[in-house]
Amino acid sequence: MNKVQHKIAVISGKGGVGKTVVTVNLAMAFAKHGIFGRVGILDADIHGPCVPKMLGLKGQNLRVGPPGIFPAIGPLGMKVVSMDFLLPSQESPVIWRGPLKMAAIRQFLSDIVWGELDLLLIDLPPGTGDEPLSVMQLLPEMDGVIIVTIPSEVSQDVVKKAVTFARQLDVDVIGVIENMSGFVCPNCGTRVDIFKVGGGEKMSKELGVSFLGRIPIDPSICEDSDRGLPFIVGHPNSLGTESFTGIVEKIRGFLNQGSRCLSISREKEVN
Amino acid sequence: MNKVQHKIAVISGKGGVGKTVVTVNLAMAFAKHGIFGRVGILDADIHGPCVPKMLGLKGQNLRVGPPGIFPAIGPLGMKVVSMDFLLPSQESPVIWRGPLKMAAIRQFLSDIVWGELDLLLIDLPPGTGDEPLSVMQLLPEMDGVIIVTIPSEVSQDVVKKAVTFARQLDVDVIGVIENMSGFVCPNCGTRVDIFKVGGGEKMSKELGVSFLGRIPIDPSICEDSDRGLPFIVGHPNSLGTESFTGIVEKIRGFLNQGSRCLSISREKEVN
Numbered sequence: 001m002n003k004v005q006h007k008i009a010v011i012s013g014k015g016g017v018g019k020t021v022v023t024v025n026l027a028m029a030f031a032k033h034g035i036f037g038r039v040g041i042l043d044a045d046i047h048g049p050c051v052p053k054m055l056g057l058k059g060q061n062l063r064v065g066p067p068g069i070f071p072a073i074g075p076l077g078m079k080v081v082s083m084d085f086l087l088p089s090q091e092s093p094v095i096w097r098g099p100l101k102m103a104a105i106r107q108f109l110s111d112i113v114w115g116e117l118d119l120l121l122i123d124l125p126p127g128t129g130d131e132p133l134s135v136m137q138l139l140p141e142m143d144g145v146i147i148v149t150i151p152s153e154v155s156q157d158v159v160k161k162a163v164t165f166a167r168q169l170d171v172d173v174i175g176v177i178e179n180m181s182g183f184v185c186p187n188c189g190t191r192v193d194i195f196k197v198g199g200g201e202k203m204s205k206e207l208g209v210s211f212l213g214r215i216p217i218d219p220s221i222c223e224d225s226d227r228g229l230p231f232i233v234g235h236p237n238s239l240g241t242e243s244f245t246g247i248v249e250k251i252r253g254f255l256n257q258g259s260r261c262l263s264i265s266r267e268k269e270v271n
Numbered sequence: 272m273n274k275v276q277h278k279i280a281v282i283s284g285k286g287g288v289g290k291t292v293v294t295v296n297l298a299m300a301f302a303k304h305g306i307f308g309r310v311g312i313l314d315a316d317i318h319g320p321c322v323p324k325m326l327g328l329k330g331q332n333l334r335v336g337p338p339g340i341f342p343a344i345g346p347l348g349m350k351v352v353s354m355d356f357l358l359p360s361q362e363s364p365v366i367w368r369g370p371l372k373m374a375a376i377r378q379f380l381s382d383i384v385w386g387e388l389d390l391l392l393i394d395l396p397p398g399t400g401d402e403p404l405s406v407m408q409l410l411p412e413m414d415g416v417i418i419v420t421i422p423s424e425v426s427q428d429v430v431k432k433a434v435t436f437a438r439q440l441d442v443d444v445i446g447v448i449e450n451m452s453g454f455v456c457p458n459c460g461t462r463v464d465i466f467k468v469g470g471g472e473k474m475s476k477e478l479g480v481s482f483l484g485r486i487p488i489d490p491s492i493c494e495d496s497d498r499g500l501p502f503i504v505g506h507p508n509s510l511g512t513e514s515f516t517g518i519v520e521k522i523r524g525f526l527n528q529g530s531r532c533l534s535i536s537r538e539k540e541v542n
Contacts, residue, residue: 016287047398048429093399093432098369126286127318128364153497158319161364188459226424
């Protein structure tokens with residue numbers, strides 16, 4: 001883990017707010033403007049791992065070599081580790097209690113040959129229980145957490161708990177992303193706020209944390225995720241991709257306050 | 272628990288598929304056509320309890336009396352127990368590992384004075400870890416589980432694990448509900464399948480379990496949930512309410528195969 005420059009966990013408190021979609025697309029956006037093979041994703045959702053499916057890596061396995069276990073390699077050289085690679089079939093549930101899950105996450109962090117990475121994003125399952133707690137305790141040197149919410153009050157209420165959770169564990173909150181923020185009918189252009197809009201920004205202000213941006217509802221996000229194509233690759237000119245790009249800039253800004261690694265990668269690409 | 276005629280757990284595998292919305296509205300639909308005060312909800316989501324908010328019970332407390340702890344009372348006499356009633360503030364996270372969560376759930380089941388109930392719905396958090404496992408082991412005489420999914424393949428993949436989970440624990444699968452199934456623009460009537468459509472039914476066939484019905488996307492569901500009004504009460508003449516009613520009929524059919532309790536409640540109401 002000491003060759004991994006930056007580590008960021010993506011958390012939500014509430015499930016189904018699109019945390020994995022956000023993780024995968026942020027990772028791809030970083031990789032697109034970085035060095036090949038220097039971004040990784042640890043899918044720490046033991047019960048419902050979705051990262052491989054969304055990156056088109058279903059059916060791959062982790063390769064084992066003398067130095068340890070190697071991550072699967074996705075688009076743009078993305079290094080991916082997920083429980084999904086270890087399951088015998090799609091239908092197999094992982095019926096584990098906390099201590100086993102902590103052991104699995106510890107192995108994912110220590111026994112995997114991640115190599116040199118500029119950034120590792122850790123996709124955490126919802127809640128403030130075993131898995132998030134394990135990751136926070138096993139990676140005390142984490143840069144911070146990104147919190148994903150949808151605009152609804154119900155989601156905000158749960159996500160506030162995630163902010164308190166991070167603070168109690170003394171981890172920086174990089175900022176809040178509001179996903180599924182408004183929907184525009186592709187036929188008539190009418191805007192329908194299916195899960196309301198603006199709740200994430202309001203919550204950020206209330207809690208005194210940065211607001212990173214909004215990602216609108218777009219049926220292509222679901223379609224792309226289902227066929228294993230990250231949305232920002234499948235729809236580079238969409239409003240959603242624009243949002244992701246803006247959010248990545250803000251995260252870079254946060255990381256560069258403390259280090260110059262990612263800005264160096266950036267310069268190399270620009271030159 | 273022996274005065275509770277029927278016990279059904281609502282599970283999903285994946286978070287954010289609207290499991291709590293489904294639980295609350297199914298409970299209300301049962302209560303509407305049953306005897307006052309004979310339906311209960313146990314919110315077994317320790318980290319992100321949302322049932323009280325959706326029933327307008329925020330800020331209530333559980334009352335303690337000589338026989339034990341009494342549930343909060345919601346609309347139509349709904350008996351509700353949730354971790355949320357025990358937290359000092361909205362922002363307080365429950366940073367607990369598995370064993371503590373199991374202890375809390377055991378107390379919710381054994382120390383609460385539920386009284387005589389026709390039906391207890393148990394809203395489980397996503398995944399196949401500590402909480403679902405605890406509930407299944409603590410309530411071996413459960414009637415069965417209802418599985419909620421959204422139509423996307425990513426959700427189906429995770430939900431299949433929930434079906435296997437129930438089967439491995441020898442619990443009946445009552446059926447699958449497809450939530451967030453298609454969206455119709457309120458302005459022009461164009462149908463947009465934001466999370467696709469039909470995936471839940473397809474999955475049910477593949478796995479050989481009953482399909483209970485589809486609930487369309489409706490912004491009112493989010494609005495009603497946020498203001499603490501169950502959707503089927505706030506919008507009794509909507510397509511969504513029609514779906515919930517149809518689903519409840521199918522569940523009644525399942526329960527009546529094994530007992531006559533709910534059909535009796537039904538007759539009383541009709542006369």
